[in-house]
Amino acid sequence: xxxxELGINNFIAIDDDGEGVLGKILYYSLSSxxxxxxxxxQICADVGFPYTVxxxxxxxxxxxxxxxDIRESKTVKTPGGTEIYKIYFRDNQxxxxxxxxxxxxxxxxAKTNEYKKLANITYSNDYGMSYNDMVYDEHVDAYTYCHExxxxxxxxxxxxxxxxxxxxxxxxxxxxxxxxxxSHGKMFFIxxxxxxxxxxxxxxxxxxxxxxxxxNPRRMPMDSNSxxxxxxxxxxxxxxxxxxxxxxxxISEYQERANYLIQTGSQSPAILERWVxxxxxxxxxxxxxxxxxxxxxxxIDRAKICRSYSCLFRKNG
Numbered sequence: 001x002x003x004x005e006l007g008i009n010n011f012i013a014i015d016d017d018g019e020g021v022l023g024k025i026l027y028y029s030l031s032s033x034x035x036x037x038x039x040x041x042q043i044c045a046d047v048g049f050p051y052t053v054x055x056x057x058x059x060x061x062x063x064x065x066x067x068x069d070i071r072e073s074k075t076v077k078t079p080g081g082t083e084i085y086k087i088y089f090r091d092n093q094x095x096x097x098x099x100x101x102x103x104x105x106x107x108x109x110a111k112t113n114e115y116k117k118l119a120n121i122t123y124s125n126d127y128g129m130s131y132n133d134m135v136y137d138e139h140v141d142a143y144t145y146c147h148e149x150x151x152x153x154x155x156x157x158x159x160x161x162x163x164x165x166x167x168x169x170x171x172x173x174x175x176x177x178x179x180x181x182x183s184h185g186k187m188f189f190i191x192x193x194x195x196x197x198x199x200x201x202x203x204x205x206x207x208x209x210x211x212x213x214x215x216n217p218r219r220m221p222m223d224s225n226s227x228x229x230x231x232x233x234x235x236x237x238x239x240x241x242x243x244x245x246x247x248x249x250x251i252s253e254y255q256e257r258a259n260y261l262i263q264t265g266s267q268s269p270a271i272l273e274r275w276v277x278x279x280x281x282x283x284x285x286x287x288x289x290x291x292x293x294x295x296x297x298x299x300i301d302r303a304k305i306c307r308s309y310s311c312l313f314r315k316n317g
Contacts, residue, residue, distance in 0.1 A: 020193050023190050024227060025181065025188070025200060025229055026187070026188045026189075026226045028169065028201075028223065028224055029244060030166055030169075030260065031219055031220050031221060032069055033162055033208065034156070034159040034215050035158070035159055035160050035165065035213065036160075036213070037159065038251045040164075040165075041215060041278050043208065047200050048200055059123070062112070062156035062157050063123040063129060065152070065161055066155075067101050067113060067149050067152075068089065070089055070145055070152070071087070071088040071212075072088070073085065074086075074087065083105065083108075083141065084107070086090060086105075086106040087103070087140055087145060088104060089145075090102060092120070099122065102121070103117070103118040103119040103145055104116065105140050105241045115308055119134040119135065120132055123153075129153050130155065132148075155295040157164070169205075173188055174199075176195075176197055176201075177191055190226070195226075199274060201224065204225070207219055208222060216263040
């Protein structure tokens, strides 16, 4: 089932499986991120999702990633009116083992956009990374963007970037037998028998964000959210037994994860404490079974889902 795509409307027609709780809908967002490879492997081990990170990073790829990450829009009021600029690096023709890109200021216009070259930045195996041919512009400081590209280049040498992180998260979601709900965007249906693993996924997102080395005031943090999906009211009487089985399974897994982290000498106390607390809370303050809930169960409804996630969509574009 992992990797399938299914429209939300089709979920309304899913046959009753006799339990009531169908699973959860998961949404998560991506962002520019850099995590040290050694740290990334340790995080994956701590949350129980072994993942081997590639140790080889071509410096050419690091150069392309560093310059490709720099893209900004600026709105400036001028005597002639409001102008919108886009600042980014674009490719030049490469020659003699030298990869070249130029920093461009693109001015948006109703008919034809204007382009101004502000600097040139290059990489070669012999001379490394350098920049030159900088042009003064009263609204864009070329040095700032070139210096940022050099700093990102140094980080990309030792860090896993967004593409690797995206592959990791996608592999995790696919392991939950997920069904993709939207052609574009990270929204999935997770079947009931796998939804307890979403706690691990949330731990993974939180630890990745906590160890991120990509510093940019324009960056939006990575985030994840999920909500239960249940069948209509007539199914509630059939949910109690499945609910208690699910609780027992969750307690067992919480305890197993805590024991594993202790035995392997985990270097992440926050993760260990979270799993211990989860186990204690589940034993001391168990959730009420579905029949005791006072609220009405959630129907699989497009409008309700869109309302529940509208804030997330606005936040992450």
